[in-house]
Amino acid sequence: MKLLVVGSGGREHAIAKKLLESQGVEQVFVAPGNDGMTLDGLDLVNIGISEHSKLIEFAKENDVAWSFIGPDDALAAGIVDDFNQAGLKAFGPSRLAAELEWSKDFAKEIMVKYGVPTAAYGTFSDFEEAKAYIEKQGAPIVVKADGLALGKGVVVAETVEQAVEAAQEMLLDNKFGDSGARVVIEEFLDGEEFSLFAFVNGDKFYILPTAQDHKRAYDGDKGPNTGGMGAYAPVPHLPQSVVDQSVETIIKLVLKGMIAEGRPYLGVLYAGLILTTDGPKVIEFNSRFGDPETQIILPRLTSDFAQNITDILDKKEPTITWLDEGVTLGVVVASEGYPLDYEKGVELPAKTDGDIITYYAGAKFAENSRALLSNGGRVYMLVTTADTVSAAQEKIYNQLKKQNTTGLFYRTDIGSKAVKN
Incomplete structure (x- = not known):
């Protein structure tokens, strides 16, 4: 089976890498991807995410079984609708269902109409x-x-x-x-924030491990908002009762509402939640996997990822299993100046693997060598699994200290909220 992942960042690297590990998957294409992904045996396709007709033509010519759509802007542009109209399967919501993310006002209207707790x-x-x-x-x-x-x-x-x-x-x-x-x-809602994801097809959904993202650029949650500077999963101090309540009062209701609105949901639903004194409430919905949460959730998946998605697409009951011990933690390394102006072309450290995974978000080979250079705001992410948050932090930060990160920066406190609890 051949699969296509649409997107170019660390999220898509994690998705494609996990799919390639699946039995029965012989090749995973990433369009357009980034050069760092090739170090994991992924095949890049030089087609942009907005070039729907070219992506469709490529998928047909290469007998792609189905495609996994990563970025929000591709979903908002109706890429899944275009794939479906061409007779191709794609894992992701239609443009109308993805409005949960691309219009915050629409998401609010849905939440108010169907009784989903929010600000x-x-x-x-x-x-x-x-x-x-x-x-x-x-x-x-x-x-x-x-x-x-x-x-x-x-x-x-x-x-x-x-x-x-x-x-x-x-x-x-x-x-x-x-x-x-x-x-x-x-x-303004006060409380502990966490991310709750689900694989969805209509009224069927499958909850993923909880995660906590770190959005601010600098230590202590200071500085401007970014796409995310690190994350860990699961959130060890979050009771299962909170997850159960979130499923009953948020996930079930919003999916039921989307069906009632004639916009049944397919793909990954991301609920950005906050635990208030009145219980969990929605900060935002995203219509796709989060970045960097994907990179720390998927390594915890112990079942066959490609088979799981195939079953969900085919409306069969999937067998999804997760690592039930320890914590997976990841730290993003970004270009100095991100999320504002930053320079490209910084030479990157050698790829780590095995106990510490490297996922690339903005990386490109130098013109005349295989040296990887920075080519974006968020450049790469180191991810590991350990018995505790503290042990995972120690492994990651010891590795980062060994690396030459001149021209780059990273937060030194990813996961510290969990350590304090």
């Missing part, structure tokens, strides 16, 4: 109205670009002035283009 909010396209709402509600308060913004369109404002400035940047200064033409302004 109180208002949606605005007029700056003066947004400003008045912020001044009435007070701070802290959260300002979000309505559309996709690469994980960076959220401002948790500690003062009214910060919130007004964020709304101005989105609505008047066009900071996020069309994605910020509307803003969703939410009440």
Whole structure:
């Protein structure tokens, strides 16, 4: 069986690597991928994620059994619809189902309509109205670009002035283009954040291990929001009762609502949740695997990944099993300056494997050699599994200390929230 993974980052590296380990999978293509992936035997396809017709033609010519769609913008552009119309299977939601992610206002409307717990909010396209709402509600308060913004369109404002400035940047200064033409302004929720994923086909869903992402660029959750600087799974101090409650009051209700709206969901549903004094509530939904959570969840999968997805696509009951001991933790290494301006072309350390996995997000071979160079904001991620969070941290950070990371940076406190609990 031949499979295609659409995307180019660390998430897609983890997905493709895990698929290639499956029995019966002879080849995994990644379009467009990045050069670091080839070190794991993955085959790159020089087709961009927006070139749907070319991807479809490639899948047909190469007898691809099904495709796994990684990025949010590809899903928002209707890539699954196009594949399906061409008679091809793809694991990911339709454009209408993916609106759970590409419109925060739509997601809020669904949650309110179907009783899914979330923060109180208002949606605005007029700056003066947004400003008045912020001044009435007070701070802290959260300002979000309505559309996709690469994980960076959220401002948790500690003062009214910060919130007004964020709304101005989105609505008047066009900071996020069309994605910020509307803003969703939410009440600030206090509590512990965690990620809950599910493989979904309609009303059938299969819950994955919990994870905790670290969004801020610097230690102590300081600095600007990024796409994610590290993560660990499962969250050891999160009771199973909280997961069970989240499934009953959030996952089941939103999937039921999507069916009722004529938008049945297929693919990976990502619920970004927060445990408040009133129970778990939704911060956001994503219509695909998270990055970097994918890189620390999939190594914990002990069943056949390709067979699991095949069964879900075919509406058969999959046998999904997970490692039930220890913790898997990963640290992202990024280009200095990320998520703002950064330089490319930094030579990267040698790939680690075995006990410590390297997943590449932004890597490219030098023109005249096989030396890997940085080619993006987030460059690579080291992942390991150990008995405890502390033991995993020690393994990863000892390895990073041995590496030459000049021109790069990483957080030194990934997983520390779990250690403190």
